Amino acid sequence: MLASQPNHHRHLSAILHLQHHRLSPPPATTLHPLATTSKHPYVAPISSSHHHHHHHTLPDEENDAASTGDNSILRTHNAKSTALLLRHLSPQDQQNPHGENHESYLPLLKQDKEKLLEISLLGKRTPQFPGSIYANSSLPLVQSVFRGEKSDFGDDDEVDDEMLVKALEIRRKVTAEIFKEAMRKGKFGITYYENLVSQIPEFIDYVMIKVVYMKEFPEFSRSSYNVRAKVFIDECGVVQLVRWLKHNSLSYPQIGKLICASKGNLDTIRRLAEWLKSIHVKGRFIGVALTRAGGNVFDRSIEELDELVEYLEGNGVRKDWMGYVVSRCPEILSFSMEELRSRAEFYFSMGMDKNDFGTMLFDCPKVLGYLSLEEMNQKVAYLKEFGLNNEDVGRLLAFKPQLMACSIEDRWKPLVKYFYYLGISKDGMRRILTMKPMVFCIDLEQTIVPKVQFLRDIGVEEDAIGNMLARFPSLMTYSLYKKIRPVVIFLLTKAGVSQRDIGKVVALGPELLGCSIANKLDHNVKYFLSLGISLPVLGGMISDFPMLLRYNIDVLRPKYRYLRRMMIRPLEDLIEFPRFFSYSLEERIIPRHKIMVENRINFKLRYMLSSTDEEFEMRIKDAVERRRRFESGVTYEPTSDSQNDDCKEMMSDKIADNLVHNLGH
Structure with missing residues (x-):
């Protein structure tokens, strides 16, 4: 765990020397351990290594103390850490000048342990030369501090678990910094590689394991941890892979997930990404496909993936659709060939042919891989409770496959209960399901309930609301504020419909709520006004026959011309019976008139x-x-x-x- 060991003596000696000067010196008559170079083998290197900075300080302070006769005790804010170091630098039986044993200061503060551990792991290597007396000088000291030895490196006590965890965290930080440095050299911005490193903790741990293992090789046996980490990161090609994935429109969270999911097999990421591009998966969906496909996709061979694609192409999925299908439902890539066949047969057993199957997958790819087979069977069984047979359900799913993505408990059952409350029969629900299956996919509370309440507010009778919805289910899919309300306001203000009759108009002609105001309703109103019909009279005609505003003017004009020129009928006849425009001119009006x-x-x-x-x-x-x-x-x-x-x-x-x-x- 302790790397870069030979160069830590510089940091430790600096700490020792600094802490020594923070103490009030003892009387001059007593010999201080740090002032004696012959008592401990590690004292001489420490004092000599810094003589060019402090070689006059210690004697001067001691002489000053001796001359003043100051007998003050040591300052205590660094006493514990200083006492521990003094214990390792002095014989076991040596007393301080006051006759006190340093054992009272033996407990090592947690922050002192962490500081020494960080020094041992993070310190830079000091340039060494053969025979240097500084080599590895700090290692026994640091190790003994962690073990809490009471004698000179003779005990073999177990290292504190908490400090091991701290050492691991520090080593992880060191590895992350080395990775960031490699990213920096690869011309990545600081924000980008900082964010990326935060996404790949598993890969950082993987690098740590590999770097430790590299120590077993002869060429790296004498290399420091930092050197080995740099070599491994460079040789694994992770920086180049990140750049390639970034150019293929993958975000850094996606890149991080892929690097961690590959479990170190980085070449697999590039291989799978190239394969996805070959089946027309667009760059911005490659990351989505790889991250959602499942962990086992990195163990699949290209031949296995090609087999899945060939099966889908043989069952109605066009080749140029394949990229869209896989990018929307990448779970398909994790299926075995047997599981894929069983899921396809589930739909074929309901009478669905290959063309319908392929179109269904293009409309909603999730129907094949998003649900389990058990969930798929449950949903089909629930749909059959509305009176549909197996083939009806097959046609329904081919037309609206999004039904399979809806929840029975959260979506369908509350909707059915609400329809019963509105008085819609089971046949009415089957009509809604077959005519507008999208109704069973929309949110009840957010979409349907506000529209029903709006219908009540404008005067639609309670028992008529259910009939309206069953007759015209599309009403539930229209926007309340962009479609329904504007049409109602138009009828009240521009079409002459009174406030009293607006509920009746909507109840009799809910299809009006789906018409375009600019392209349909406004043109029709202007046409009828041009015939000499006043606005209030037109409102009455609409109240009697709301569908009057839904016909194309090209259909209305020939009928009106025949009424006035050939049948010699007055305009009052048309006002009295506006349904005249609903009958066919060629098949009903002209034959009967003749x-x-x-x-x-x-x-x-x-x-x-x-x-x-x-x-x-x-x-x-x-x-x-x-x-x-x-x-x-x-x-x-x-x-x-x-x-x-x-x-x-x-x-x-x-x-x-x-x-x-x-x-x-």
């Missing part, structure tokens, strides 16, 4: 378009019979409100004549 003209009858738009073909045919027959009876003077009693309305229209022959005349029939 039938009415042929039979010289006229219906309101509601009765003309809303009935089925059979009902419309029966209505035509009844109207023709009523006209025949009317013309023959036979009294006819209408049996329904619709027939009564038809009779009122037929009371005027002028209307029928005008229809025939204007249509050229």
Whole structure:
């Protein structure tokens, strides 16, 4: 543990000499141990090594003390550490000038031990020459201090565990400083290598172990620890590897994790990084892939990794997708070939083909490697409880694989419970799941609950909210503040909808909340206003038929033109029945209008378009019979409100004549 041993005498002698002058000197008549060079073999080197600085000081102080007759005792703030050193420099039976034994000062302070230990481990080597009397002079002293020997280096007491730990910490700091110096020489900035060193404590320990082991080789048997550490760091190529990884967009935390995970096999990092680049993993994701792939990926051969990639390519994952899939789910790289096949078969067993499988992995790579097989089976079983069969679940996961990344306990069960609270049946939930599976992936408290509360606030009936969500599940995925609220404000301020009717409009037409204001709603409102419809009247029309604002103007314009020019209908008919725009011009409006003209009858738009073909045919027959009876003077009693309305229209022959005349029939 103690490195750079031969050069520590300079530091120890300086400490001894400095502490000696901090003491009040004894009387001149008594010989001080430090003043005698013949009593201890280590005293002469210490005194002689510093004679050019202090060789006149000690005698002068002693003479001054002797002349004044000062009998003051030693100062005690350094007494314990000084007494211990004096004990090793003096015979065991020697007393101080006052007749006191130094054993009273024997306990060594902890900070003194740590200081001596740090000196022994951190001190620089003093230049030596053959036969130098300073070589290794401080080592026995420091070792004896740590062992707490009571005689001159004769005991073999066990080293204090706490001091061993402290020695290890100091040695670790020394190794880190040597690594930093190598990084500094590699042109790295101080902030960068300081941050990097803080991320690689395991690698620093690995270097320490290797450097100690290098002592066994003959060429390093006489080298200091620092020299061996520098040689090892240079030869392992860690600095060059860090630079290469940094150029490949890896951050220093990622580089630190990789260096520690490689367990010293640094070449593996470069080999795996090059392989990831060959399958189109982008530079900024290489670090993510390597750090998340698992520790065993460093033990995998390139042939094993190629086999995994070939299997995925053979099952629908395109080659140019592979980098995206691996970078988003690097856990795949840690699978054995058998485990990868079993996970793929899990999806194939639900009727999913290769194309769906490949597309699913591209949409959500985590579905293959993020969960255990047990968790995957649990989620499929839960989805089947909504009434879906195996193939339905397969199609659902192919369309929205993100479902597999959701938690049953934390995400699905609270959502289902909330839907039951809103009155949504199990069939409604199945509709939501199949139409908008994303709903089962979003946060309930943060996303769905505030929207439901907003619907209540604008006047939507409580029992209508559940029906709205089941009919239009996309509403739960819209932003409340960027989509839903702005549309509601537009309807109230620009479309003429009253505050009383806004809840009804939203309940009847929740699809309006998904329309663009600038590209859809505003254009439609302006079109209807251009027809001569006032804003309050338009608001009433929207309240009766909210979908009025969802149609394209290119669809609305031909229908309105036919209504006014061919059917000779007033604008009031359109205001009364705005659903007119919901029927097909070619398949419903024109054919039925021709039938009415042929039979010289006229219906309101509601009765003309809303009935089925059979009902419309029966209505035509009844109207023709009523006209025949009317013309023959036979009294006819209408049996329904619709027939009564038809009779009122037929009371005027002028209307029928005008229809025939204007249509050229």
